[in-house]
Amino acid sequence: MSISVRSLFHVYPSEGGNVAALRGLSLFVPDGQVCVMRGPNGSGKSTLIEVLSGRLTPSAGSVTVSNANGLEPRISIIRQFDNSIEDLTVREHLRLISKVKKDLTNAAIIKELKLDNVLDRQLRTLSMGERQLVAICQAMLDRPTVLLADEPTGALSPVESKTVYTLLTSVCRAMSTTLLMVTHDPAAEQFADRIVRIRDGRISEEWDARSPEAQVIDPDGWIRLPAESRTQFGRLVRAIPYDDTTELSAVDEPGILHSQQASSRTSPSGDTTISISGLTLSYNGEQPLFTQMNQAITSGSLTMVSGTSGAGKTSLLRILAGLQDEPTDAVKILDKAWAGMSRRKRALRRRSDIAMFTIDFDLGVVQSARTLGATDEIGELLELGDLISRPLNSLSGGQRQRALLAVALSHPTQILLLDEPTSALDDYFSHVVVRALIAECNRGRTIVMTTHNDDLLEYADHVISLGGFFG
Numbered sequence: 001m002s003i004s005v006r007s008l009f010h011v012y013p014s015e016g017g018n019v020a021a022l023r024g025l026s027l028f029v030p031d032g033q034v035c036v037m038r039g040p041n042g043s044g045k046s047t048l049i050e051v052l053s054g055r056l057t058p059s060a061g062s063v064t065v066s067n068a069n070g071l072e073p074r075i076s077i078i079r080q081f082d083n084s085i086e087d088l089t090v091r092e093h094l095r096l097i098s099k100v101k102k103d104l105t106n107a108a109i110i111k112e113l114k115l116d117n118v119l120d121r122q123l124r125t126l127s128m129g130e131r132q133l134v135a136i137c138q139a140m141l142d143r144p145t146v147l148l149a150d151e152p153t154g155a156l157s158p159v160e161s162k163t164v165y166t167l168l169t170s171v172c173r174a175m176s177t178t179l180l181m182v183t184h185d186p187a188a189e190q191f192a193d194r195i196v197r198i199r200d201g202r203i204s205e206e207w208d209a210r211s212p213e214a215q216v217i218d219p220d221g222w223i224r225l226p227a228e229s230r231t232q233f234g235r236l237v238r239a240i241p242y243d244d245t246t247e248l249s250a251v252d253e254p255g256i257l258h259s260q261q262a263s264s265r266t267s268p269s270g271d272t273t274i275s276i277s278g279l280t281l282s283y284n285g286e287q288p289l290f291t292q293m294n295q296a297i298t299s300g301s302l303t304m305v306s307g308t309s310g311a312g313k314t315s316l317l318r319i320l321a322g323l324q325d326e327p328t329d330a331v332k333i334l335d336k337a338w339a340g341m342s343r344r345k346r347a348l349r350r351r352s353d354i355a356m357f358t359i360d361f362d363l364g365v366v367q368s369a370r371t372l373g374a375t376d377e378i379g380e381l382l383e384l385g386d387l388i389s390r391p392l393n394s395l396s397g398g399q400r401q402r403a404l405l406a407v408a409l410s411h412p413t414q415i416l417l418l419d420e421p422t423s424a425l426d427d428y429f430s431h432v433v434v435r436a437l438i439a440e441c442n443r444g445r446t447i448v449m450t451t452h453n454d455d456l457l458e459y460a461d462h463v464i465s466l467g468g469f470f471g
Contacts, residue, residue, distance in 0.1 A: 035193065047201075075146045080154055129157070151424060157452040268301040268461055316466075353413055381439055423452070
């Protein structure tokens, strides 16, 4: 099946004025090609996937998915944030959604993704990374002719990501499935037949693993200058055509480019706000995820919990937040243990002292971060700009993650637990988020976050390293 997109526009309505996520995008992906689409947060990647899936109606332009034989396409989608039925086990979910009736235990895709260990666990007990692996498995079980993958490894470690890229591309090639995978991860490029970059709602560059990047001229004559060239020009340039080249010359003065500013760091106070003593966790009598964990987390500190999917990162946060019934006697928050507290008292304590944030919180997609309580000060720290006032459903995955994080950071609790707060972000905005977290720690807040991005660990005051299925 080939994918043909021509002069595609998609506009999101907004109280502050309509927002164009796609601005005349044209793209052709031939039958059976593995095409990786790169691009920064907010460039239109997720919107394109949703238009191709049929969930969004284009404002203008055309989309065609077809082949020479005229067969109906079977389209599967791997989304950044899948809405799964949390009360079902993995086995029940896969059978229901993928309509697979056979025994899943020995299915090759199950074993490749190491999901045979969690088939009988409820989805609510899985980490974000494990749930993403379930979404990938679900899509591949349907044997699609077209696979649309939106940041399929956003919640996975580099080792897990490589496993998934290898599996997805090899299975798609074996089945002659056309794969369009959008990602901000440069590691995906080595698995592609072709790479394209999207910027500002248009295809701007194209290349493959054997050739350098080339600028794309769209059907209307638009071309985006490389960042290195843009530093030489202001708002106006003059194009002078010759026989085989075109010369660009500056008309006005170059603009001043935005540059990142590192956050200054103050030392944590040394007072212990979270105490973990002899904590052991296992599920259904299985091999413990961790044993006899001991950790003192101090006031004003940034603690990062690293490890692969299934290592227990999310479970650890849930235990710290008092969201799991046991083992609560091993954890003290501000010198008070969760043990012996009723669920009502735990909920009241979370409202006053400790809060947990995950990207799949349902806070109302038609509301904005501002209406949900995000302050302008936090919005500025996270470089949201006017995104703070836009409905969440008009934002890209990465923009939405930063907007929801702004809501969490604006909540006045002393202790904040963040589950993969940079999973949907490119490298630039991952560091923007960490700088914002450091600024909050400088004010005395205690922040614990899970991450699969080892490049961020250097900013942590404490690091808790866990194992996992992909060790």
